[in-house]
Amino acid sequence: MERKPEKPIGKLGVLVVGMNGAVATTFIAGVMAVRKGYGVPVGSLTQMATIRIGKREENNFPKIKDFLPLYDLSNIVFGGWDIRDESAYEGAKIAEVLLDKDLDPIKDELKALRPMKAVFDQNYVKRLEGTYVKQAATKAELVEQVREDIRSFKTKNGLTDLVTIWCGSTEVFIKPSAVHETITSFEKGLAENHEDIAPSMIYAWASLLENTPYINGAPNLTVDMKCVHQLAEEKRLPIAGKDFKTGQTMVKTIIAPMLKMRMLGLEGWFSTNILGNRDGEVLDDPMSFKTKEESKLSVIESILQPTLYPELYKDYYHKVRINYYPPRKDNKEGWDNIDIFGWLNYPMQIKIDFLCRDSILAAPIALDLVLLMNLAHRIGFSGTQEWLSFYFKSPMHSENVVPEHDLFIQHIKLKNTMREIMDEEPVNHIDEKIKMFK
Ligand SMILES: NC(=O)c1ccc[n+]([C@@H]2O[C@H](COP(=O)([O-])OP(=O)(O)OC[C@H]3O[C@@H](n4cnc5c(N)ncnc54)[C@H](O)[C@@H]3O)[C@@H](O)[C@H]2O)c1
Numbered sequence: 001m002e003r004k005p006e007k008p009i010g011k012l013g014v015l016v017v018g019m020n021g022a023v024a025t026t027f028i029a030g031v032m033a034v035r036k037g038y039g040v041p042v043g044s045l046t047q048m049a050t051i052r053i054g055k056r057e058e059n060n061f062p063k064i065k066d067f068l069p070l071y072d073l074s075n076i077v078f079g080g081w082d083i084r085d086e087s088a089y090e091g092a093k094i095a096e097v098l099l100d101k102d103l104d105p106i107k108d109e110l111k112a113l114r115p116m117k118a119v120f121d122q123n124y125v126k127r128l129e130g131t132y133v134k135q136a137a138t139k140a141e142l143v144e145q146v147r148e149d150i151r152s153f154k155t156k157n158g159l160t161d162l163v164t165i166w167c168g169s170t171e172v173f174i175k176p177s178a179v180h181e182t183i184t185s186f187e188k189g190l191a192e193n194h195e196d197i198a199p200s201m202i203y204a205w206a207s208l209l210e211n212t213p214y215i216n217g218a219p220n221l222t223v224d225m226k227c228v229h230q231l232a233e234e235k236r237l238p239i240a241g242k243d244f245k246t247g248q249t250m251v252k253t254i255i256a257p258m259l260k261m262r263m264l265g266l267e268g269w270f271s272t273n274i275l276g277n278r279d280g281e282v283l284d285d286p287m288s289f290k291t292k293e294e295s296k297l298s299v300i301e302s303i304l305q306p307t308l309y310p311e312l313y314k315d316y317y318h319k320v321r322i323n324y325y326p327p328r329k330d331n332k333e334g335w336d337n338i339d340i341f342g343w344l345n346y347p348m349q350i351k352i353d354f355l356c357r358d359s360i361l362a363a364p365i366a367l368d369l370v371l372l373m374n375l376a377h378r379i380g381f382s383g384t385q386e387w388l389s390f391y392f393k394s395p396m397h398s399e400n401v402v403p404e405h406d407l408f409i410q411h412i413k414l415k416n417t418m419r420e421i422m423d424e425e426p427v428n429h430i431d432e433k434i435k436m437f438k
Helices: 022-035 088-095 100-112 139-157 183-191 199-209 226-234 248-261 278-283 286-304 358-378 386-391 407-421 432-436
Strands: 012-017 076-082 161-166 214-216 238-240 265-275 317-324 333-342 346-355
Touching: 012 022, 012 139, 012 199, 012 358, 022 076, 022 088, 022 100, 022 278, 022 358, 076 139, 088 100, 139 161, 139 183, 139 199, 161 199, 161 358, 183 199, 183 226, 199 214, 199 226, 214 358, 226 238, 238 358, 248 265, 248 286, 248 333, 248 346, 248 407, 265 278, 265 286, 278 286, 278 317, 286 317, 358 386, 386 407
Parallel strands: 012 076, 012 161, 161 214, 214 238, 265 317
Antiparallel strands: 265 333, 333 346
16 A cells, blocks of 8 residues: 555444345444443454464464544444435334344434435335335436435435445346446436336435445345446545355355365255245245345355366355245355265265344444445555355456355455555465575
8 A cells, every 4th residue: 555544533424225124224223232231242253353464483463443444433423325214223123133222222312213215116125115215217316316315315314424334225127228238328327217227326426426335235236347447446446245245155155165265066056945024024035035046146156166076066056045034034044965975976965044133133244344444445445355254145356357255265365354454464474484495
């Protein structure tokens, strides 16, 4: 880095799309609880992890939050949009992730947090109905309304920096088409109400036009569109996505590298989930599920590299299912049955039953991403942020490279980028004794 970034002064505004959903309210309530001293930010690297600086024998392991000049949690101000006029407290109660014992101490703060009217159209999320929705003749006008929301949120709260994070529902599957190609074609599409422009794209467009980095926590097409990349580069803004890597996919990106590292073969991988929250209900619609499925399926293929290892990975069978099962609410159960083979093709099996809590795993990811994306913005990183792949199921990547899905490699890349930002040497794990033989 030419110049080491400095600790920010002022306040960071975090605009959450889908502000009253399970992930969003768990994230927001969690930050409020932590800064009041009622909770521990378990799962957040920016708050809990350390980073090694220098050689191993130097024994220097500062906490990331002391090493990187990030905003303190006390300087975060939340705002956002949702399709129902409920406070974040009501949203958290409906989501049923956090218990009253955790919500009560921050009840007033959560009650005071109310969403702005959403950009919503049921054609893009079939299972939801919006009652608190912006009206406009064209999508271009909706962009202007969201821009106005962002500006007034910034002024009203005296904010220095902003970041937008999509924690809204998964939209129907949309293929990239001509309208998404360039800034001009997209703007024309906005004016003509093109049907391939979904609400998430309107939030992203408005955010970038207001110099606000955009994070996509769902598998929606938004940040993959060429026009968004162009606009982000033009405005020198970072964009990140897509789809938070939480339960089953996180496990997959640990098990698949293990198989490949030990040159063990794969015959089949069957993954199924039962999930009873609103996200599960939305994903029960085949068109929203298709968006999620695309995001979940690519992971193993890219880690195992079947073209390099045809004897091990050429013809494996991979299936992912999500079943809406209301009694489970946010407490998902994800089963994996993995048929593998070893020495002389002898078969073996791995069975995993992960009883996780979806939003409890997603909330710390949302926190890390808003803080790190703000840092990226302040130091002038723009476009795709591959160093943040660690947090995503379908990490964005440059056109000329394949995405990196292996959680261990992603972790090394994340921490080495942090070192680079602060002008410290990357850690390469090469034994000093080996170097002496050269
Ligand atoms: N929980 C996880 O582990 C996890 C992991 C990866 C991705 N995700 C994704 O994160 C998203 C949120 O998940 P969740 O469990 O919180 O779902 P949720 O249904 O509880 O919350 C989504 C919220 O978005 C709102 N919303 C929908 N469309 C909107 C729009 N156009 N504008 C404003 N608000 C809108 C809904 O009203 C709802 O409050 C989903 O897309 C999900 O697939 C979740």
